[in-house]
Amino acid sequence: MPIFSKLSTPMNRRIGLMGIGSVVAALVSGCSGAQVLDHLVPHDTYHGPTGVSYGPDPRHLLDVYQPATDTVPGNAPVVLFLYGGNWTSGERAMYRFVGEALAANGIIAVVADYRLSPHVHYDGFLGDCALALQWTLSHAASLGGNPERVMVMGHSAGAYNAAMLALDPRWLAPLDLTPDRLAGWIGLAGPYDFLPIVDPEVQLAFSWPHTPANSQPIFHANAKAPRTLLLAARNDTVVDAQRNTVGLANRLRAAGSEVEMRIFDRIGHVTTVAALARPLRWLAPILPTVVAFVRGESLPQT
Template identity: 80%
Template sequence: MPDLFPGSRPISRRLGLLGVGSAVAAMVCGCSGAHWLDRLVPHDTYHGPTGVAYGPDPRHLLDVYQPATASVPGGAPVVLFFYGGNWTRGERADYRFVGEALAANGIIAVVADYRLSPQVRYDGLLADCALALQWTLLHAERLGGDPARVLVMGHSAGAYNAAMLALDPRWLAPLGLAPSRLAGWIGLAGPYDFLPIGDPEVQVAFGWPQTPANSQPLFYAGTTAPRTLLLAGRSDSVVNTQRNTLGLATKLRAAGTAVDVRIFDHIGHVTTIAALARPLDWLAPVLQTVVAFVHGEPLLTEN
C-alpha cells in the first residue's frame, strides 16, 4: 500500500552515493529527509507567500513558489502539488524541494497541506484538495500564472488525490468547477486501484471494509479525462506499478484520454519523488519529464 515517510547537478554527483543514501534512508525510516535536501536546494530561484489560508481549518494552508525570473507573457503554467504519507502524515514545508524545482523551470508551484486521517476520511481530505484547487484557479493570474494552464500533481497518496480531482467530478462540482478546468494532471507512483485494503492506516482513512468501489481512480477511467502523465519506478515495492500506473494508463487510453507513461529503471517509491529535487535529478529524468509535460514540450522517448 502507498506509504511515504518524508517529511547544480555536478555538485550533487560529487556528494556521492553515501549522501544520497542517507537522505533516502531518512525518508524511508520515517525521519524526514527534507532537512538534508533543504541544505542543497537553492533559495534564490523563487519567491512567494507562505502559510496562505485557502479554507477555515488550521490544515488549510499552502505555500507558493513563483519563478524568480521575469514574468511570462500570458502567464506561466501553475502546478498544485499534493504530497503522500498514507493519508495520515505530511507537511508542506518538507516539499520545498518540489516547489523550488518547478519554479526554477518557469512553473508556478503551489504546495498545499490538507486534513489527514483519522481526523477525516478520504472524502474529507479530497474536499480539502478541491478547495485548494479552487484557490489556485482563483489566484493563478494574480500570481503571474495562466488560469487556463493549471495542473494538479501528486506523489503516492498525493497522486491518488490528484487523480480523483482529475477523474471524479464529485469533488469539484460543489465549488462550481469540473475536471475540464484542468490543463492536465500528473501522478507519481500513485495508488489508483488498491482494493481490498490490508494496511491498517489506510483501512481507517477509507472506512474499510465498507469502502465503495467508486473510491478508486480506476473506477472513473472510462470517460475522457484531462491529459495525463503517469510516472513510476520499476523497482517500486510499495505501490504495484503494473496494477496501478500501467493499469490506469491502459483504461484511460481506451477511453480516449491522452496519456504519457514513463516507468524508470533503478528507482523505487521514495526515489521517484526524490528525483524531483534538482540535487538528485540525476537519479532518473523525473523532473525533466514533468517540466516538459507541463510546458507542452515533447517528452523523452518512452521506455
Template identity: 55%
Template structure:
C-alpha cells in the same frame, strides 16, 4: 499484494534514501526531508508561505513563484503522499523549488488527514485548494487555462480523483474539464481490498465504496480533454505499477485520452519523488519529464 503505503516502513524507505545521499548517520538527529531541503537553492524562486484556502489549520499551502516566468506560466497544485495519515507541505520544499526553477508556479498544499477526517474529506480539501489556485492564478502570474493537479503516492490518488470524478470539483463550483491535465507519480489507483490498518481507517474499510477508486472512473470519467502524465518506478514494491500506473494508462488510452507514461529503472517508491531534489537528479530524469509535461502549451 497491492498497497498505497511503502512495504518496508516509511522510516526504512527514507533510511535507504539517505544512504544514497551518504547522510544515513544523521537520520536520528534531523528530519531526512530537512536534509534534502537543505540542498535546495534559494535563487530560483520566492515563496508565499501559509496561504489559506479554508479555515482549518491544515487548509494551508505554500506557493513557489519562479524568479523567471512568463506572464501566463503553468500552475501545478501538488499533493504529497503519506497514506492519508501523515505529511506536511514544508517537507516538499524540494518539489516546489524544482518546478519553480523550470518556470512553473507551484502550490504545495496541506490537507486534513486521518484519523482527524476520513474519505472523502481529504478530497474535499484538495478541491478547495485547486479552486484557490484557479481563482488566484492571474494574481500569481499564471494562466488559469494551464492549471494542473499533481501528486505523489496518496497525493497522486487525490489528483486522479479530482480529475476523473467530477463530484469533488463540482462541490467548489468548478468543472474538472477546467483542468489542463493531471500528473500522477506512483499513484495507488486501485487498492481494494484494503489491508493496511491506517488506510482502512482513512477509508472506513470495509464500508469503502468502489467509487473511491480512481480506476473505477477511468473508463467514463470526466471529459477527454485532459492530458495525463503517469510516472512510476518499475520495481516499486509499495504501489504495484502494473496494477496501478499501467492499468490506469491502458484504461485512459482506451477511451481516447492522451497519456504520457514512463516506468523508471534504478528508482523505488521514495526515490521516484526524491529524484526531484538536486542531489538525486542524476538517478533518473523525473524532473525533466514532469516539467516538460507541465510546460507544454495547450493545443
C-alpha cells in the same frame, strides 16, 4: 498481492532506502531529513507567500513558489502539488524541493497541506484538495500564471488525491468546478486501484470494508479526462506499478483519453518524487519529463 505492502511502514521504508544514500534515508525519516534536503536546495530561484490560508481549518495552508526568472506575465503554467504519506502524515515545508524544482523551470508551484486520517476519511481530504485547487485556479492570474494552464500533481497518496480531482467530478462539483478546468494532471507512483485494502492505516482512511468501488480512480477512467502523465518506478515495493500506473494508463487509453506514461528503473517509491531534488536528479529524468508535459512539449526519451 496487496497494493500497500508491509514495506509502507515508516521503519521498513527507512531500511529499504539505506542503500540509495543518506539524503533520501533522512528525507523519509522525518523533520531532520527534510532539513538535510532543504540545505541542498537553492533559495534564490523562487519567491512567493507562505502559509496562505485556502480554507477554514488550521491544515488549510499552502505555499507558493513563483519563478525568480522572467516569465511572460500572465502566461506561466501553474501546478498544485499534493504530497503523499499514506494519508496519515506530511507537511508542505518538507516539499520545498518540489516547489523549487518547478519554479526554477518557469512553473508557478503551489504546495498544499490537507487534513489527514484519522481526523478525516477520504471524503475529507479529497474535499480539502478540491478547496486548494479552487484557490489555485482563482489566484492563478494574480500570481502571474495562466488560469487555462493549471494542473494538479501528486506523489503516492497525493497522486491518488490528484487523480480523483481530475477523474471524478464529484469533488469539484460543490465548488462549481469541473475537471475540464484542468490543463492536465500528473501522478507519481500513485495508488489508483487498491481494493481490497490490507494496510490498517489505509483501511481506517477509507472506512474498510465499507469502501465503495467508486473510491478508486480507475473506476472513473473516461474519454473526457484531462491530459494525463503517469510516472512510476518499475520495482516499486510499496505501490504495485503494474496494477496501478500501467492499469490506469490502459484504462484511460481504452476510454479514448490522452495519456503519457513512463516507468523508470533505478528508482523506488520515495525516489520517484525525491528525484526532483537537485542532488538526486541523476537517478531518473523525472523533472525534465514533468516540465515537458506541463509546457506541452514532447517528453524526453527514456
